[in-house]
Amino acid sequence: MFWKKFLHNPIGMIGVIVIAMNIFMAAFAPVLATHNPLAINVAQQSEEPSAQHWFGTDEFGRDIYSRVIYGSRISLYISLFSVLVATFLGVAIGATSGYYGGWMDNIIMRIMDAVMSFPAILLAIGILAVLGPNLSNVVLALGLVYTPRFARIVRGSVLSLKEKEFVEASKAIGNGDAFIIFRHILPNCTAPLIVQATASLAYAILAESMLSFLGLGAPPPAPSWGNILSDARNFMMDNAMMTVFPGLAITMAVLGFNLVGDALRDVLDPRLK
C-alpha cells in the first residue's frame, strides 16, 4: 500500500536516485577519485578544470574533484549519525513524556522548549566552540540540537494516540503500559517520524557544511564540502571554479533528501498534499 504509492511518486523516485548516487559516491570514493584528496602538489596550485583535474585544484594543488567525492563520506556520516542520535533520544524522551504526562512531562517539555529557543545552528556552534571541532562532536552537537523536534513530534502523536479507542481497548483486554507503547503507540508514530527524519537529514547536511565552513566541523585538511568552500573563499579571485563544485555537491545531497521527504509527506500525510 505504502510502497505502491511511494513508487508511483515521480518526485520521490528522483529523490531516491539522487540519494543513491550520493551513497554510491561515498561508498566507492576510492574508486571514483582520481587523486589522493589530501595529496599536496605545489606544482599545480589553483588550476582551472582540465582533463587531469576535472574540477581544478586548490591553493595546495589538491585535486578538487577527488576532495568533493570524499566529502560525501563526511557529509553522509555526520547527517546519518546525528539524525540517529536525535531520533533515538527524541523517541525515548517524547514517548515517556507524552505517555506518563504529569509534572515530569512538564519539566521535560520546558527543557525541550528552552533548547528550541536557540537558533539550531547557533546552539551547534556553541557546543562545538566548547567541545572543539571534530567529527564525533559535530554528530553529538547536531544530534542534541535536533532532539527536541523529534521529542515534540513523538510526544504529540503519543498524546493523540493514547486517547484513541484502540489503546483503551488494549487496556480493557488487560495489557500493560509497555505492551501498549510498543505495540499500539510507537508503530503509529512512524509516519511523522520518518518525515521528520528525512527533513532533518537534509538540514543536517546543510548544517554540517556551514559548521565546517566556519572551521567548526571536520578539522582541515579533511575534505569536507564546507572546508573546500572555506579554502575557496580565500582564493576566490584566483580560482572561481573552486567554489562551484562543492556547492553543487551540497545542493544535490540536500535536494535528494528533500525530494524524498516531500514524497513521503504526500504519501504518509495526504492531508497536506
Place this chain on the structure above:
Amino acid sequence: MESLLSIENLEVSFHTSHGVAQAVCGVSYDIGRGEVLGVVGESGSGKSVTALSVLRLVPYPGRISAGRINYEGRDLLQIPEKQMRKVRGDRISMIFQEPMISLNPAFTIENQLTEALHNHRKMSQKEARERAIEMLALVDIPDPAKRIKDYPHHLSGGMRQRVMIAEALLLDPDVLLADEPTTALDVTVQAQVLDLMHRLNERIGTAIMLITHNLGVVAESARRVVVMYCGRVVEQGPVKEIFEQARHPYTQGLLKSIPKPGGRGKLYEMDGIVPSLFELPTGCPFNPRCPQRRPECGKSAPPWREVQPGHHALCWLYA
C-alpha cells in the same frame, strides 16, 4: 404548487486518482415556492453534492458534467459566474451540517453577517448592523446586540446554527438549502432548530430543501420527500405516502430497518452495504441488495414511473 427551482438530469462526477466517481447520476426534482422538501439518503447518496451543484459550489475534483438547474427562467449552470454570485446568498442560500466549522473562527458574528448584506445591497454599516441584530432576534438569540460582537467560538453549537440560519435568511431568499442542519446537534436542540425553521418558513415564505439522513426529521418536517441512493433519486412523493406506502424496495427496507416504538425482537436487516461510487453495480445500483430483484435489474437502468399521482419510483417493479 408553482415550481420555483427545478433540477433536470444533473450529473456530477469526481475525477480522482482512484478513478471516476459518479456522485450524481441523472437527478431531477423540483421545489415549489414556500415548500419544505425533504431529501433523504445515506452517505454517498449524492444528496449534498446535488445541493452544492445548485449553487455551483461542487468542490474540486468534482465536475458538473450535464444537466440544467432552472430558476426564474434561467439555467443556473449556464449564467456567468458574476451573475451566479448575485444568486448565491441572496436568492438561494445554504446552511451546513457542522455549525462548529461553517462560521469563520477569525471574524466576529457582526462581521460575517453584515458582510453578506454589504455584498448584495448598498447600505451603511449601521443599517446592516441593525438588520443583522433584528435577524438574530428573529432566530431567538437572546441579547442579540451583545452577541453580535462575539466570535463563533463563544457560542454553543445550537447558537451557531441559529446564527447560520439568521445569516442565510438576511436577504429573504427564495430557497434555503439546509444540508444536515441538525445532525451535529443534540436531540433537544435539534427540536428547537427544526421548530425555528418551520416558523420562519411560514413567516417569511422561504422554501426549504431539508437534506438529511434522519428519516424521523423528514417525516416530521417535510411535505414532499425525495429519496436518494447512489447518486440517483429512487423515489419521490408526498411524505405520507412515502412513509406509509413506500414503493421502492430501498425505501421500504430503510423504513423497516429502523426500530418502531414498542417493537422488540429482530429488526429487519438490509443485505450488504452501500456500494462504493467507484464500483457501482450495473443496472439498478440497488439490485445486489434488493430482496425483489428481477433478471432485468442487473442489466439495464430501471425506468422512472409514476406509481400514484405525484408519487414516482425508479424501479423495474413498476415498468
Place this chain on the structure above:
Amino acid sequence: MLKFVLKRIIYLIPTLVLVAALVFLLIHMIPGDPAAVILGPDATAEDVASVRQALGLDRPLYEQFVVWLGNLAHGDFGVSIHSKRPVIDSIGERFPVTLCLTTLALVFALVVALPSGVLAAVYHNTNKDYLFMIGTILGVSVPGFWLGLMALLVFSVQLGWFPSTGFVAMWEEFWEGLRYMILPAITLSLFMAAVVARMVRSSMLEVLRLEYVTHARAKGLSEWKVITKHALKNAFAPTLTTIGIQYGMLLGGAVVTETVFSLPGLGKYLVVSIYMRDYPVVQGCILFIALVYVFINTIVDLLYGYFDPRVQYS
C-alpha cells in the same frame, strides 16, 4: 486581550531562566579547567589561579549561576578576555548590523513568499503550482552561504555592481549602506522564503477546503474576497509560527553570511571570538541572540492571538 498578553509575558520567565541556564552549563562543559583553556598552554599557575578567581570559578556551580544570573539582570554580560571591554558594549556595537541584515532578509523573504504561496494554492495542481514547488524545493536545498559566495563572485567581483570589501552602516548612509546589505540579505533570505512560501501554500490549501470557505462562497462573495478575507487570515496563523521559527534560521544563518561577506555583525564577532577562545564573549553572543529569538517568538505568539482569536481563551 490584556490578560492574554500578560499571561504570555509571565510564561516567558521560566523559558528565559532555562535558556540562561543552558548557556551557563554549556560554557561549563569545557573539558578541563576553563581558566587554563582560556589562557592557553603558556600560562603560569598564578595566571590560571587569578583568572579562576576573576571568573568566580572557585565557587560552587549553583552559586556561580546565581551570581551570573544576577549580573545578567543588570545587563552585565561579563568582560571580554581579549579586549577587556564589557561584552554587552561590543554586542551593542555589532548587533545593529545583524538586525539590519536579518530584518532586510525577513522583508525580502515575506515579499516573495506570501504572494507566491497564496498564488500557488489558488493555482493548485496546475503548471504554475508545479513550477512553484520546484522553485521552493531548490530554495530549501541550496546552501545560502554558497549562494552568497557565488553572488559575491558574479555581482561584486565580476560585474562590480556591489562593493566586495569594506562596510558602510545603513544608519549612517542609507543608500550606500543598502548596497552592502543587498546581496547578503537576499542570499540569507532564500531558505526562509522557500519554507514560508510552502507553509503559506499548504495552510491555504488546508483552509480553502474547510466548510466556512464554502459557506463564504455560498454567501455570494467573490473569489478574491473569499481568498483575501476568509482564507488568508486563517491560513496566516500557522504561517506566523513558521515565520517566527524561521527568524531563528536567519539569526543562525547570519553567523555564516556575515563571515562570507565580512560584515561586522554579531555573528562574525562570535566566530572570531571562538577562534580566540574568548569564552565570555562567546557566551554573551549566544545568549544575546537566543534572547532576541525568544523575544521575536513572543511577539509572534501575541500576533497569533489576533489572527486566531480562539487561542486567547484557551
Place this chain on the structure above:
Amino acid sequence: MSLKTILKVEDLTKYFVVNRSLFSAGEVVKAVDGVSFSLMQGETLSLVGESGCGKSTTGRLVLRLIDPTRGSVHYQGQDIARLPADKMRKLRSQMQIIFQDPWSSLNPRMTVKEIIGEGLRRQPGLSRAQRKKMVLDMMETVGLRPEHYDRHPHEFSGGQRQRLGVARALIMRPKLVVADEPLSALDVSVQAQVVNLLARLKRDLGLSYLFISHDLAIVEHISDRIAVMYLGKLMELASKRQLFAQPRHPYTQALFSAAPTTEVGREKKRIILTGDVPSPLNPPKGCRFHTRCPVAQEDCRQLEPEFKLLAPGHWVACHHPING
C-alpha cells in the same frame, strides 16, 4: 432472567481538571457526579442523554479505564474501583467495551487476526493452532468471513469494522459489555445488522450490556431498563415500559418528545426546551436541569433533588415529578 446483580455502582463520581497550567489551578469539570445504579445478569441497561452528560465517562469508569474521583463499582461483589492494578488486569477479560468510532477503535497497523487475537496473548497454555481456531470461530460468530483473517481494518466498511470491534471484545468471554454508542457512526441501513448481532450475542452468550446511546428509538428497542443522564447526574431510571409509558422527570419527557419519529401526521405534543445544555464546567446550582425546565420552581434553583424511588423500580431526581 436471573435476578443476580452483576454490577452495582454507587455514588460514582469523576471530576476532570482542565486548563491547568503553571500559573493556574485549572477548572473542574464535573463529568460524572454521584451516579448510582445496578445491572442485573443478562440485562441490558441503557444510559441515554445528550452530549456532555457524562454517559461515556460513566462507561469507562465502570470498566475502570479511568479512575473515579469518588464512589464504588462492585463487580460481582468486589469493589473494582479500589482494586490494585495487577488484580484488576486479571479481571479485565470479564468486562469488555465496544466503541463508537469504527475508525479510531482499530489499530490501523494490525491485521484482523492480530486485533481479535490480541486478548488471547495473555491467556496461558494456548497453542498457535488453538488460538487461530478461536479467532476464526469468533469471526464466524460476528459474521466475518475466514478470508478476512489477514486483512487490515482499512479494507472494511464501517459495519464490518464494528463487527471486528465486537469480536475483539467477545473473544475474551466477558460477562459484562459496555457498548458506547456502537451504532451512531453507521449508516441507517447497516445499523439494524449490528443491533441484531448484539441482541443475538447477548442471548447466546448470556451477556449483560451497559448500552450507551443517544438514539431513543434504538434504546427503546434494545433495553430492559433505561437510565437518563443530564450534566453528570442521573435524572430518572426505570424499566423501559414504565419510562416510555409514563416519564416522571420533565427532562425525560422533553427528551422523548423531541426525538423525531417516522410516524407521519400524528399530532404529537412537543415540548421545546429553551437554551442549550449548560457547560459541565459550571453546572447550575440546585437541580441541574432547572435552567431549562418548563416546570421549575423556586426550590429547584436552591436545592438539589435526591434520586429517590417513586414507584417500584422507578427512580427519579425531581422536586416536582410529573403527574405524581
